[in-house]
Amino acid sequence: xxxxxxxxxAAMACLAVGAFFVRFWRxxxxxxxxxxxxxxxxxxxxxxxxxxxxxxxxxxxxAFALRLVGFVAILVGVVSKSRELTEHLRVDQRGEAD
Numbered sequence: 263x264x265x266x267x268x269x270x271x272a273a274m275a276c277l278a279v280g281a282f283f284v285r286f287w288r289x290x291x292x293x294x295x296x297x298x299x300x301x302x303x304x305x306x307x308x309x310x311x312x313x314x315x316x317x318x319x320x321x322x323x324x325a326f327a328l329r330l331v332g333f334v335a336i337l338v339g340v341v342s343k344s345r346e347l348t349e350h351l352r353v354d355q356r357g358e359a360d
Contacts, residue, residue, distance in 0.1 A: 266313045266314075269309045269310070269312050269313030270309070270310070270313050272305075272306075272309040273305075273306045273307075273309035273310045273313065274306075276302045276303070276305040276306035276309060277302070277303065277306045279302045280298075280299045280300075280301075280302035280303040280306065281299075283295045283296070283298045283299035283302065284296075284299045287299060292343075293339060293342050293343065293346075294339040294340065294342065294343040295339075296339070297335050297336060297338055297339025297340075297342070298335075298336060298339060300332075300335045301332040301333070301335040301336045301339075302332070304328055304329075304331055304332035304335065305328075305329065305332045307328055308325055308326070308328040308329050308332065311325040311328065312325050
């Protein structure tokens with residue numbers, strides 16, 4: 263009972279964090295913010311699924327595949343941002359201003 267409540271609270275928190283990153287993405291159009299928002303919404307779905315499934319259900323292991331997808335979304339955002347910053351520094355070193 264308490265575990266389901268905590269999973270629901272974690273899902274709500276992940277939805278709120280995802281909404282924060284969507285707001286930041288709208289202001290800056292930064293791809294990393296969009297990836298983080300997507301990841302946190304996937305985490306919210308993961309926690310909701312875990313809260314709905316009984317604790318002894320063998321399908322709970324499959325719910326963690328959602329968490330893997332969320333972490334891959336974060337990784338994609340970080341790599342994308344890193345490449346963007348590296349390209350920006352490369353352009354600055356050549357003496358070309360934006």
